[in-house]
Amino acid sequence: MANKVKSELPEHADKPLTCGLIMPISSIDGCTAEHWAEVKSIITDAVNTITEFSFSVNLVSDQEDVGVIQKRIVQNIYSSDVVVCDVSCKNPNVMFELGMRLAFDKPTLIIKDDGTDYSFDTGVVEHLNYPRDLRFAKIVSFKQNLASKICATYKASLNDASQSFLSSFGTFKVAKLDQAEGSPEQVLIEMVQDLSRQVSKIGNDFYNREAYGRTIAGSSGLLASAFNELPMSSKSADVGRLLVISSGPAEPMETLATSVASMGLEMNLTARPDKKGSTEYVLTIHSYSSELLQKIHTLANNAGVRIKELRRI
Structure with missing residues (x-):
């Protein structure tokens, strides 16, 4: 690979720029987890061919430390120098995170496979298409185009006069996260x-x-x-909490957490190291009932959660 030449960017002179990935990672619409792992590898390979800037590529849900997953995702969505979002199959979590990134009005590149149609709200944004069957010849062309677009999108973001997503609809006060160095x-x-x-x-x-x-x-x-x-549901707030523990990946647990939250239940999702040093995900639901337990089993199966342990405390 050719040596990379960094542009004169004092702000990033001592570390690579960050390219965050928002994309499905578990089975959806006939596409398996292995399919998405291959798509992720294709995107990473494309970014690594960029010579004008040096980017590190990671899913916005990835981070080395252990903490609250939602907080980590929001922080990475906000702070990534550029984000590539794959809206293929219109995964709900992906679309929500894309909306958040666009609300921050930061450089974003949308891609999708040729089996997914355009969404009304984001149809005004240019999408790069790739073949769902990942045919080699077309993927080679896609990777070249993607690398070029990422570079151009980031360079345009350095220009205050560049056209952003929100500016296409009027003048808005852009959402920001307060950040303080310590x-x-x-x-x-x-x-x-x-x-x-x-x-x-x-x-x-x-x-x-x-x-x-x-x-x-x-x-x-x-x-x-x-x-x-009394039926268990009537005294659910007094009989403890329900823990759903999974060895991953993260996205099915996020989908399950979203479903639980939509039921009006108090919950939180965290990540922690297990005894082997791997990451496991813990969904704590602050109520319990036998009916809820049955619903969680069903929701977990639908979300593709690999349940490691399910217990009441």
């Missing part, structure tokens, strides 16, 4: 504080459950009997 010590302190708040919440939840249990146990036999005869 020393390693400050970052560590904030992480410890976040951890302390989470531990405190767990402790409070446990205390409340124990106190409620003692109240029920100490009540008259009639009251305790009445409570025990």
Whole structure:
């Protein structure tokens, strides 16, 4: 490969630019996870041929540290120097993340396969097409075109007079994320504080459950009997939480979390290392019932979640 020559960009002189990927990664519309892994490899190869700039390529959900997945995705969607978004099969998570990136009005390149039609809202944005069957000859041409478009899109973003997505519709106040630089010590302190708040919440939840249990146990036999005869859904807020643990990938768990949130249930999705050092994903649902358990099984299967463990706490 030819040596890469970085443009004179003092802001990025000491590190590569970031090219974030928004794309499906699990089975959808007849396309398997292996298909998307190959598409990701094609995009990465195309970016790596760019000689004018040096880009590192990662999914916006990827990050080395462990933390709240949604926070990581939003941060990467916002901070990536350029984003390539594959809207093939119109995955709901992909379309939502694309909308967020466009709201930030930052350089974005949309691609799709030839089996997917255009969406009304983003049809005004140029799309690069590639064959869904990933035929070699057409993929070679696509990779060349993609590399050229990424380079041109990023260069245009450096020009204040460049035409952005939002400017095509009028004058808007662009959404921004407040970011502040801190020393390693400050970052560590904030992480410890976040951890302390989470531990405190767990402790409070446990205390409340124990106190409620003692109240029920100490009540008259009639009251305790009445409570025990209630359907599980009627006392779901008092009987603990439901944990869904998966060994990955992340996107099926995000789809499951979105479905749970749409049911009006309080939940949070986090990533953590397992005993082998790999990443596992934990969806905590802050209520429990036998009916909910059945629904979660169904939703998890539909989302393609590989359940490692499902337990009530």
